[in-house]
Amino acid sequence: MLISINMSKNFKALEFSTIINNTLHERGLLLASIGEEGSANVMTIGWGHIGVLWRKPFFIAYIRHSRYSHSLIEQVGDFTVNVPPNDFENVLEFCGTKSGRYVDKIKELGLKTKRSTNVRSPSLSECLINLECKVVFKKEIEEKDVPLNDRSKFYPNDDYHTCYFAEIVGFDLRDTR
Ligand SMILES: Cc1cc2nc3c(=O)[nH]c(=O)nc-3n(C[C@H](O)[C@H](O)[C@H](O)COP(=O)(O)O)c2cc1C
Numbered sequence: 001m002l003i004s005i006n007m008s009k010n011f012k013a014l015e016f017s018t019i020i021n022n023t024l025h026e027r028g029l030l031l032a033s034i035g036e037e038g039s040a041n042v043m044t045i046g047w048g049h050i051g052v053l054w055r056k057p058f059f060i061a062y063i064r065h066s067r068y069s070h071s072l073i074e075q076v077g078d079f080t081v082n083v084p085p086n087d088f089e090n091v092l093e094f095c096g097t098k099s100g101r102y103v104d105k106i107k108e109l110g111l112k113t114k115r116s117t118n119v120r121s122p123s124l125s126e127c128l129i130n131l132e133c134k135v136v137f138k139k140e141i142e143e144k145d146v147p148l149n150d151r152s153k154f155y156p157n158d159d160y161h162t163c164y165f166a167e168i169v170g171f172d173l174r175d176t177r
Pocket of ligand 1: 027042044045047048062063066069092093095096099100101
């Protein structure tokens with residue numbers, strides 16, 4: 001019984017798939033991750049999907065090898081996906097252009113984080129929706145997979161994406177009342 005209650009709560013994330021997908025391609029979402037030693041990072045993502053696999057809610061993120069976030073997800077195996085409020089344009093810009101390798105973006109921007117319930121990566125308190133995502137498996141995009149025209153357009157430096165297939169194991173909506 002408890003399992004079905006948990007399942008239905010996480011499936012609630014799918015009710016918000018339209019806003020999640022629209023925000024992804026119109027403005028970007030914020031992906032937060034954490035390293036083994038506890039340092040958290042936030043990056044902007046514009047590619048991804050929310051959907052269903054094996055009767056479980058899943059989020060798929062596409063992260064290039066060069067990203068600092070890539071190394072953190074490799075270490076800990078989870079991340080959160082956060083839907084930014086309207087006034088987060090500067091946050092999306094900053095987190096989409098600066099690397100956590102060189103700057104503590106959370107500190108620099110004064111972002112408020114909260115402990116996630118089911119993953120180690122933190123959630124962003126000011127965001128409208130938090131998805132807690134646990135990586136189940138990953139696939140590498142290789143040169144042979146990419147249509148010829150898109151190779152030179154998206155991979156001029158061979159900086160390919162890892163596709164992280166992650167189960168949504170926690171879901172939170174900001175109380176805006
Ligand atoms: C709107 C937008 C969408 C982006 N989407 C992605 C994405 O889906 N995957 C990716 O690897 N990088 C994406 N980026 C680039 C990263 O956010 C950027 O390289 C960032 O500095 C990486 O941070 P990190 O090195 O701290 O992980 C996007 C940038 C912007 C501005």
